[in-house]
Amino acid sequence: EDPVVAIKIVGQGVGQVSDLDLLLAGVSNAIILCFNLKATPASQAAAEKAKVEVRYYDVIYKLTEDVERAAKGMREPTYRQIREGRVEVITPIKIPRLGIIAGSRVLEGKVTRGGWVKLFRGKEMLHEGRISSLKHFKEDVREMPAGQECGIGLEGFETFTQGDTMETYRLEREEI
DSSP, rough: SSSSOOOOOOOOSSSSSSSSHHHHHHHHHHOOEEOOOOHHHHHHHHHHHHOOOOEEEESSSHHHHHHHHHHHHHHHOOEEEEEEEEEEEEEEEEEETTEEEEEEEEEEEEEETTOOOEEEEEEEEEEEEEEEEEEEETOOOOOEEEEEEEEEETTBOOOTTOEEEEEEEEEOOOOO
């Protein structure tokens, strides 16, 4: 039983896979699971012609494991935010060909180029997105630790104001 993924059984029966089974699976975009059967050359050819996947099992727990794996594969991945740092905007800086970046001081943790950020003005979150550029003076850097000053460019945001704060984070995929 899975609260996110619903598996529908569109038919069941006994005996070899029939043309009707293949037709039903084809129009339902389903696969056929067979337990304790041997594939015949005729049924394999009919399945290939109908472009329907037929799986054969002789051990029941292998069938159930396969169904569970398929259900997990159908789920949308979920991610959790892992906080990495906190940044204060000192001043907006206009950079030719880059636009306006935030001249900033890293207060806690670190900032990573390509990482994620939430930008706040007071208590209001104005923007959430990726860090597109990270500079230390004129040099591109990958990461900037606490206590350092840097220039931070964000995807889709340029209206920085002195005193804005940013929380940086990375996304970590949660296991199902």
